[in-house]
Amino acid sequence: MNVYKIVTEQICQQLEQGVVPWRKPWKDGVAVSWKTQKPYRGINVFLLPPGEYATFKQIQEHGGRVKKGEKGHLVVFWKWLEKENEETGEIEKFPLLRYYKVFEVNTQAEGVPSRRQKPEQMEETFEHDVIGACEAVIEGYVDAPEIRFAPGEAFYHKVLDYVQCPPLRDFESLSGFYGVLFHELVHSTGHPSRLNRKGIAGRSKFGDEDYSQEELVAELGAAILCAHVGISSERTLQNSASYIQGWLKVLRSDARLVVQAASQAQKACDYILGKDTEEE
Incomplete structure (x- = not known):
């Protein structure tokens, strides 16, 4: 089984258990x-x-030492290989996906001290901190599209290049509001003037492969941004059985989809955050 299929199978196993990996609560770290x-x-x-x-x-x-019976977690990385072009004689580079196993040192190992600083309990001020952090992400998006707030619908208009989102008062939670807004902002990075992503810059239609991948890019990207600011990316609607079954069907039909989408989502988030995209 190749690496793409291994990764996709792990994601699908979580979906089958009713867990949407890109909608898990991130506030715990x-x-x-x-x-x-x-x-x-x-x-x-x-x-x-x-x-x-x-x-x-x-x-x-x-x-x-690793505790007896513990199983490692999968981590993937890109290994760049060099090959000489037989026609031109030039050395060309191409990526090859590889993986290795890691263990969580605090729960799966003994004798290895944690290096992480324990965050202070911020229950009373969490809400205010979250708002500030989220607004900083939005304000830091240097060439962001116009954001319009109107009830009833959230979307990114790829022709007119603007994001529409229901106002905060229409959401039960702050995390729900920012999760939706981040989702649409990730879509906007695909505009030809930004990252020129096929699912936005091309002629994708509802239900086709490019559309499915673009939606997954936005889902994963919103989760990454929520993780960045320390809020939950959970949305009850997106955990419905029909939603999960729909993604299982899409992912099982194309083992490369989730890996490629995650890479594009990371680039989109780096773009919004003003970071130089690192070579994985």
Whole structure:
């Protein structure tokens, strides 16, 4: 089984259990490398529960051990290979998807101290902090489209380049409001003047492959942005049985879809946040 199929199968297993990986609560933290304390990126964000992860070798080298019976979590990465073009003689690079296994050091290992600083309890001020962090993301989107607030519908108009979202008063929760707004802002990064993504810049239609991938890009991107500001990306509507079954059908028909979409979602979020996209 190739890496794309392994990743897709893990995502599908979560969907079959009624869990939408890109809609899980992020406020408890994100998955980071134990060694560097840097958050995982791309599809790894949705494969790993919150925690600190290290390889079997890293745990051993630091005097620890993996608990008996524990199974490693999948992490994928791109390995760049070089090959000489037979016609031109030039060296060309192309990416190959690979994977390895990691273990959560606090629950799956012993003898390896946590390197993460424990966040202070912020229950009383959480709501105010969330608003500020979310607004900072929106304000930091340097060439953002116009955002219009009107009841009833949320969408990105790719021809006129504007986002419409119901006003905050129409949402039961702050996280629901910002999750919807982030979803539409991620769509907007596909505009030809920005990242020129096929699902937005092309002629995609409802239900076709490009449309499905673009919707997944926006779903994953909204989850990444919610993680960035420390709020839950949960939306009850999006956890319906029909929604889950629909995604199972799409993902099982194309094993590459979720990995490619996660990569595009990461680029979209980096664009909104004003970060240089890192080579995975």
